[in-house]
Structures are given as C-alpha cells and as structure tokens.
Amino acid sequence: MEAGQPAQRKAEGARDGARPLLSVRGLGIRFKTSQGIWQATRRIDFDIAPGERVGIVGESGCGKTITGLSILRLLPGNFAGLDGKILFDGTDLASCSARQMRAIRGKRIAMIFQEPMSALDPVFTVGHQIAETLRVHTDVSYEEARAKTLEMLRRVGIASPERRIDDYPHQLSGGMRQRVMIAASLICGPQLLIADEPTTALDVTVQAQILELLRDISETSKTALMLITHDLGVVAETCTRMITMYAGEVIEDATVDEALVRPLHPYTSGLLRSLPHLSPRHGRLPSIPGRVPSIAEMPAGCRFRARCAHAAKGCETEQKLQDAGGGRKVRCWRFAELNLPGALHPPDTPAAAKVATQ
Amino acid sequence: MSAASAERRGEPIVSVRDLQVRFQTSDRRATVKAVDGVNFDVRRGETFGIIGESGSGKTTIGRALVFLLKPSAGAILHDGIDPLALSRGEFQSHRRDYQIIFQDPNAALNPRMTILASVLEPLELARVGSRAERERQAREALERVGLPQEFGERYPHQLSGGQKQRVVIARALTLKPKLIVCDEVVAALDMSIRGDVLNLFADLQRDLGLTYVFITHDLAVVSHISERVAVMYLGQFVELGPTEEVAERPLHPYTIALLSAEPRPLPSAMREESRIVLQGEVPSPIDPPSGCRFRTRCPHAQPLCIDRVPEWRELKPDHWVACHFADRPNFSPNTLETTP
Ligand SMILES: Nc1ncnc2c1ncn2[C@@H]1O[C@H](COP(=O)(O)OP(=O)(O)OP(=O)(O)O)[C@@H](O)[C@H]1O
Ligand SMILES: Nc1ncnc2c1ncn2[C@@H]1O[C@H](COP(=O)(O)OP(=O)(O)O)[C@@H](O)[C@H]1O
Ligand code: SF4
Ligand code: SF4
Ligand SMILES: [Mg+2]
Ligand SMILES: [Mg+2]
Numbered sequence: 068m069e070a071g072q073p074a075q076r077k078a079e080g081a082r083d084g085a086r087p088l089l090s091v092r093g094l095g096i097r098f099k100t101s102q103g104i105w106q107a108t109r110r111i112d113f114d115i116a117p118g119e120r121v122g123i124v125g126e127s128g129c130g131k132t133i134t135g136l137s138i139l140r141l142l143p144g145n146f147a148g149l150d151g152k153i154l155f156d157g158t159d160l161a162s163c164s165a166r167q168m169r170a171i172r173g174k175r176i177a178m179i180f181q182e183p184m185s186a187l188d189p190v191f192t193v194g195h196q197i198a199e200t201l202r203v204h205t206d207v208s209y210e211e212a213r214a215k216t217l218e219m220l221r222r223v224g225i226a227s228p229e230r231r232i233d234d235y236p237h238q239l240s241g242g243m244r245q246r247v248m249i250a251a252s253l254i255c256g257p258q259l260l261i262a263d264e265p266t267t268a269l270d271v272t273v274q275a276q277i278l279e280l281l282r283d284i285s286e287t288s289k290t291a292l293m294l295i296t297h298d299l300g301v302v303a304e305t306c307t308r309m310i311t312m313y314a315g316e317v318i319e320d321a322t323v324d325e326a327l328v329r330p331l332h333p334y335t336s337g338l339l340r341s342l343p344h345l346s347p348r349h350g351r352l353p354s355i356p357g358r359v360p361s362i363a364e365m366p367a368g369c370r371f372r373a374r375c376a377h378a379a380k381g382c383e384t385e386q387k388l389q390d391a392g393g394g395r396k397v398r399c400w401r402f403a404e405l406n407l408p409g410a411l412h413p414p415d416t417p418a419a420a421k422v423a424t425q
Numbered sequence: 426m427s428a429a430s431a432e433r434r435g436e437p438i439v440s441v442r443d444l445q446v447r448f449q450t451s452d453r454r455a456t457v458k459a460v461d462g463v464n465f466d467v468r469r470g471e472t473f474g475i476i477g478e479s480g481s482g483k484t485t486i487g488r489a490l491v492f493l494l495k496p497s498a499g500a501i502l503h504d505g506i507d508p509l510a511l512s513r514g515e516f517q518s519h520r521r522d523y524q525i526i527f528q529d530p531n532a533a534l535n536p537r538m539t540i541l542a543s544v545l546e547p548l549e550l551a552r553v554g555s556r557a558e559r560e561r562q563a564r565e566a567l568e569r570v571g572l573p574q575e576f577g578e579r580y581p582h583q584l585s586g587g588q589k590q591r592v593v594i595a596r597a598l599t600l601k602p603k604l605i606v607c608d609e610v611v612a613a614l615d616m617s618i619r620g621d622v623l624n625l626f627a628d629l630q631r632d633l634g635l636t637y638v639f640i641t642h643d644l645a646v647v648s649h650i651s652e653r654v655a656v657m658y659l660g661q662f663v664e665l666g667p668t669e670e671v672a673e674r675p676l677h678p679y680t681i682a683l684l685s686a687e688p689r690p691l692p693s694a695m696r697e698e699s700r701i702v703l704q705g706e707v708p709s710p711i712d713p714p715s716g717c718r719f720r721t722r723c724p725h726a727q728p729l730c731i732d733r734v735p736e737w738r739e740l741k742p743d744h745w746v747a748c749h750f751a752d753r754p755n756f757s758p759n760t761l762e763t764t765p
Contacts, residue, residue, distance in 0.1 A: 126615040126616060126617060127615050240706045241706070242706050243706075270478035270479055270642070270706070270707070271478065271642065271644070271683060271686045271687060271688075272478065272682060272683065272686045272702075272703045272706075272722075273706055274686065274688070275685075275686035275688075275700065275702050275703075276702055276703075276704075278688070279702055297615070297616060298688065299616075299690035300687065300688030300689050300690045301688045302690070303688065303689060303690045303691060303692070303693075303696065304688040304689070304696070323692070323693070324692040324693055324694070327690060327691065327692045328692050337617060338616055338617055339690065341616055341617050341619065341620040342616065342645065342690060343619070343620070343623065343643075343645040343646050343648075343649035343650075351624050351627070352619075352620030352621075352623055352624055352649070353620060354617060354618060354619075354620030354621040354624070355617040355618075358585045358587070358618070359615075410690050410691060410692075411691075411692075411695075
C-alpha cells in the first residue's frame with residue numbers, strides 16, 4: 068500500500084487491530100410464515116473495528132436490513148429464532164435481556180433508516196425528540212439536554228438551529244429530516260451507527276451532503292459506521308470496507324478498493340460489470356442471468372450456482388466463507404483460479420493496474 | 426424499420442413549444458408551476474433523456490407528451506399535428522402511437538389478470554383484427570421482450586420485478602407505437618437486471634425504429650442510453666445537448682454540480698478529491714426564485730442573476746444552456762471552486 072491513501076491505510080490498520088468493536092459469528096435469522104419457517108439469513112460472519120466504515124451491499128431481499136435489525140434485536144413480530152453470536156465490545160447481544168438491550172440501543176448502538184419521516188414522531192418537535200433520547204440514557208437537566216441538542220443540530224449542518232429546534236418534522240425538507248435523524252442517533256455518542264439506505268429517498272445533491280456528513284462524523288468522533296445500501300457508488304464514496312451479501316449470506320469481504328478492482332466472487336464481479344456508467348456508452352450492458360432464488364427454494368451448495376458462469380463440478384457442495392489472504396474473505400472455492408473483472412474494465416487499463424499493484 | 430421511417434430519422438417526431446403545466450395545490454390556494462416554459466424537439470429514432478431531481482417536472486412533461494394531461498399553455502405537436510385539434514375518434518387512434526411506461530410495474534398490471542390477458546387488453550380496446558390475430562400479436566410481443574410462451578398463463582405475483590417490467594413493455598409494444606415515454610422504468614429494478622432491461626430497450630429501438638423519451642434521475646442510466654439529454658431544474662430546462670457533451674463538457678453550474686455529486690463506484694485512487702456539494706435543497710415550485718431559478722444554490726450567482734431570467738441559447742452547435750455566464754472562458758468545471 069502506497070502513501071497518499073490515508074482512508075485505505077486506516078482500514079488496514081483497523082483490520083489488524085486488537086479487538087473488533089462488533090464481531091458477528093454464524094448469525095442466522097428465521098421467520099414464521101404461512102409456508103412454514105423461513106431461514107432469511109444464515110452463517111453471517113463479519114467484524115467491524117472501532118471507528119471503521121463498512122458498507123453492506125447486495126440486491127433487494129438478500130438480508131441487509133434483517134442483519135442490521137438483528138444487531139439491535141429489533142426484529143419483526145413473526146421472528147422465529149436467531150442463531151449465532153453478536154459480540155459487541157465483549158457482550159453477546161444475542162443473549163442480552165430486553166432490558167440490557169434497551170440500555171444499549173440508542174446509546175451505544177444507534178440506527179437510522181431510509182425514510183426519516185417514519186422514524187420521527189409527528190406530534191413532537193424535533194428538539195424534544197432528540198433531547199428525549201439523551202434524557203432516557205443520561206442524567207441531564209432539561210436545559211443541558213436542550214443545549215446539547217442545539218449543538219448537535221448545528222453539528223449535522225442545520226442552519227440557525229435555534230429557529231429549527233421547535234419545528235415539527237413535517238415542517239422540514241427530506242434532507243433536513245435525515246439530518247435530524249442523524250442528530251438524534253448521535254446525541255448519546257454511540258460507538259456504532261447502523262445506517263440503512265440513509266440516502267436512497269434523497270436527491271443526488273442532498274445525498275452528497277448527507278454522505279459527507281456521515282463520513283465526517285465517523286472520522287471526528289470515531290463512530291463506527293455500518294452503511295447498508297444497494298448503491299456501490301455510495302459505498303465507494305463513504306466506506307473503507309465492503310461486505311457483499313447474496314441470498315441471505317455474506318459472500319465477500321474486502322476493502323472497497325480490492326473489491327472494486329479485483330473482486331474474488333463471481334457475483335461481486337457480475338454486479339460491478341452490470342453498472343451502466345462503467346461500460347462504454349451505448350454498448351451492451353453485461354448482466355447476470357436469472358434471479359436470486361427465493362427463500363422457499365434455496366438450492367443446496369453454492370446459492371449463486373444457477374446464475375454463475377464459472378459453476379463447475381464441486382459447486383454443488385456447501386461453500387464456506389474462506390480466508391482469501393490479506394484479510395479478505397470469499398464464499399467460493401474457485402476464487403484462486405478465477406481472474407475476475409471488476410469495476411474498471413478492461414482490467415488492464417493503466418489506472419486499474421496502478422490501483423491493483425498498490 | 427420501414428424504408429420511409431428510416432429516411433425520416435432525425436426529423437422531429439415531437440415538437441414542444443413554450444410548454445407550461447400548472448396544478449392547483451390541494452388547498453386550492455396556490456399554483457404549482459410544475460413545467461414552466463420548456464422548448465425542445467424529439468427526433469425520430471433517437472433516445473432523448475430528461476434528467477433532474479425529484480419534483481423538477483420530469484413526469485409532468487412525460488404525461489403531457491402523451492396527452493395524459495393537457496398543457497396549461499404552449500403546444501405539443503406530434504409529427505407536425507396538434508392532437509388536440511383532432512376529432513375524438515381520431516385522437517383515440519392517434520394516441521396509440523405515443524405510449525408511456527412508468528416505474529412501478531405492479532401498478533400497471535392487474536393482479537387478477539393473466540400476463541397474456543394483460544398484454545391483449547390494449548389490442549382488444551383498440552379492436553384490432555380477429556381474436557386469433559390479437560392473440561398472435563400479444564404472443565409475439567411477449568416473445569419480443571424475451572418472455573417464454575408459458576409466462577402468458579401466469580399471474581403477476583409469479584413474476585420477478587424485471588419480468589413484470591418486460592410484460593409492461595410488451596403491453597406498450599402491441600399497439601406498435603412510434604414513441605414510448607419511459608419514466609424511471611429501471612429505478613425499481615435490482616442492479617443485476619437493470620442491464621437486461623436497458624439492453625432490451627436498445628434492441629427494440631434497433632428492430633422497430635422506436636423513439637424514446639427516457640426520464641430518470643439516474644445519471645448513469647441516462648448517459649448510457651440517450652443520444653441527447655436535457656437537464657431539468659424547477660420546471661425548466663437548464664441545459665440540453667448531445668449526451669457526451671453534457672456529461673463531459675457541461676455548461677450549466679447545476680449540471681456540473683449534479684455530475685460532481687454522483688457517487689462513483691471507483692477505487693479511491695480514481696475518485697476526484699474535490700466535489701461540489703451544493704448547499705440547501707430545491708426551492709418550492711409554488712414560489713420559485715426570481716431571475717435564474719438556480720441562483721439560491723448556485724456557487725457563481727451574481728446580482729444580475731436575481732434580476733434577469735437567463736436566456737435559453739445555443740452556445741455550441743446543438744448544445745443549449747440557460748445561464749448568463751455559461752460562455753465565460755474561465756467558467757468551466759475545472760475552475761469551479763468547491764463550496765466551503
Ligand atoms: N417479517 C418477515 N417475515 C418473513 N420474511 C421476511 C421478513 N422480513 C424480511 N423477510 C425476508 O428476509 C429476506 C431479507 O430481507 P431484508 O429486508 O433484510 O432484505 P434487504 O437486503 O434489506 O433488501 P432491500 O434492499 O430490498 O431493503 C427477504 O427475503 C425478505 O423477504
Ligand atoms: N397532480 C398534481 N397536483 C399537484 N401538484 C402536482 C401534481 N403532479 C405533480 N405536481 C407537482 O409538480 C411538480 C413536478 O412534479 P413531477 O413532474 O412529478 O416531478 P418529477 O417527475 O421530476 O419528480 C412537483 O412539485 C409536484 O409536486
Ligand atoms: S462456488 Fe461455483 S457456482 Fe458458486 S460462485 Fe464459485 S464458481 Fe460460481
Ligand atoms: S444565471 Fe447566475 S445563478 Fe443562474 S446558473 Fe448562471 S451564474 Fe448561476
Ligand atoms: Mg432493506
Ligand atoms: Mg417522477
């Protein structure tokens with residue numbers, strides 16, 4: 068790794084660091100449905116270091132949101148069971164009581180969602196909602212809470228917060244509501260912020276503001292960020308590491324640069340190649356044939372097999388998330404023999420070569 | 426494509442002159458100027474892209490182009506004809522040539538109708554040929570969009586999002602339109618199948634000589650598929666030109682900011698360090714700013730921009746822009762400063 072890439076170096080350092088902040092092992096979630104018990108996710112393994120920014124990517128339904136919610140133990144009513152461990156700063160959240168979880172949620176781990184309107188209560192002012200989180204978790208006076216709220220609103224880029232603190236959510240624009248959500252999630256100084264598609268509902272110019280804010284906050288306050296998104300551009304701009312999910316499993320784990328330039332899993336490679344702006348204008352877009360198997364008809368062995376151009380004898384066996392060297396992980400036994408294209412192609416352009424050799 | 430239509434490729438198939446569309450707000454107290462004075466031609470056989478943030482008026486233009494709503498002022502000509510001057514019967518048959526497809530295929534398909542019945546419906550409404558002939562055409566349309574025959578007997582819930590969008594496209598194709606307005610047609614689809622649907626649009630255009638108006642907020646999609654692209658802001662076009670020109674040599678500060686804000690899936694060594702992050706959000710179309718509508722967020726706004734509406738001018742061949750200062754030599758993306 069060369070100099071001039073502070074973000075990447077930090078990721079490396081964090082990865083080799085002593086103890087991860089969050090360590091998820093063998094996480095799986097089951098739901099009760101009319102068709103029986105559904106295994107929505109399984110065998111999810113990943114770590115997040117203190118202050119690290121990790122993107123969780125994958126197509127609709129692959130289990131990103133469920134994974135985020137299970138860390139906070141905020142699972143829907145038809146939840147039928149959780150396997151594995153969720154070690155957060157040494158505590159296994161999977162076996163915490165509801166009461167212990169309430170003390171952690173909002174204080175040490177916070178979450179923001181795609182649609183801020185649904186997370187904000189329409190009948191309370193934004194100031195009240197932010198201050199309330201603080202008062203639930205800490206012993207502060209009303210005045211202190213209000214002062215801290217003002218400071219936090221300013222911190223997330225709300226202009227003249229004294230004028231906004233007593234506004235109701237509907238009086239704010241979409242971008243301002245998302246800033247308020249971020250302020251509420253950060254008010255107790257969490258160690259981990261889980262953001263589920265925080266910019267999907269926003270326009271691209273406002274998205275740029277929010278992503279800059281998230282990056283900035285994680286850098287200055289050392290808050291780790293778990294950013295759930297289907298947009299690989301958003302991950303590239305915001306995160307240092309990228310975890311790719313497919314059909315309820317983690318299939319690749321690498322730094323963003325590694326994953327973009329030299330993906331090891333055929334699915335990651337296929338996704339990158341299907342992005343329009345990276346292919347020649349008006350040319351044909353490569354695409355991945357077929358569709359994600361539904362939970363009810365999950366194939367045995369590699370779950371990507373029916374769509375994989377590299378499927379061979381051996382792929383019908385269960386695939387482990389294996390160590391691919393240099394801290395990378397991949398769920399494909401053929402990874403070493405496949406030389407897969409990434410976001411830059413042809414992969415031998417000078418720019419790609421430069422990145423690949425770093 | 427017939428020889429005659431191939432010959433006329435490039436001529437205007439749609440001409441839009443001073444188009445205005447206004448809506449009453451729900452409390453009837455104010456007027457939303459959703460589209461406020463837009464001029465352009467769509468050329469036969471091309472893909473004309475319209476890009477802009479939400480609420481900028483893209484869908485409203487699309488609906489007006491196919492006469493799903495009536496312009497409040499201005500004119501839209503189809504092939505030189507004003508469809509509003511036609512008799513009722515003529516208007517109904519004329520409309521078949523100009524179709525629109527929306528983002529959500531679920532809203533467009535009746536969940537209780539089989540796929541074949543959905544595709545047949547427009548043919549039946551238009552009373553085309555015999556029953557056998559209609560069924561033949563519907564099956565042909567399904568085949569064209571790459572759906573196997575047995576899908577005709579299925580119901581929408583048995584199809585994936587991408588397959589449903591193909592059905593909606595098949596449905597629009599049965600009446601052999603000349604032009605299709607595609608409003609955010611791939612926005613609801615997963616990344617890995619977007620490519621398939623975009624490829625399908627390209628194939629159909631080549632085989633059938635179709636013209637598209639492709640509306641999207643996604644820069645990548647628009648630059649991939651369109652020959653020309655218009656950039657919309659608060660009900661008006663701010664820039665219009667060949668896609669490559671607009672994407673690589675943008676003239677309007679808003680276009681420059683939009684391009685800069687687009688998150689790029691590139692490794693850190695290839696991403697630009699400085700980006701233009703616009704402050705604030707799009708103002709309300711009920712009471713847009715005076716002068717240049719972009720002035721409240723423009724990093725280059727001058728006093729003149731408050732007082733005077735910038736003229737819509739052709740600064741380079743086929744490349745139009747509405748900004749007082751777009752022709753300043755030092756006014757290029759490279760010299761733009763990022764806002765602090
Ligand atoms: N309450 C539930 N009951 C049954 N199945 C569920 C439930 N919630 C989610 N699932 C299923 O679990 C899988 C993972 O869902 P999840 O919401 O985590 O997807 P996601 O990756 O966040 O997708 P998206 O990008 O669309 O938000 C999906 O197949 C989904 O249908
Ligand atoms: N039927 C309607 N009644 C009132 N306002 C409308 C209606 N349709 C659209 N608008 C308003 O017109 C503007 C442009 O809307 P639209 O064309 O849907 O934008 P876009 O497709 O670019 O997101 C918005 O401010 C929108 O709220
Ligand atoms: S295990 Fe086989 S089918 Fe699965 S991704 Fe690897 S090569 Fe493809
Ligand atoms: S006319 Fe003025 S405010 Fe409008 S885009 Fe040009 S410089 Fe900016
Ligand atoms: Mg989700
Ligand atoms: Mg729209």
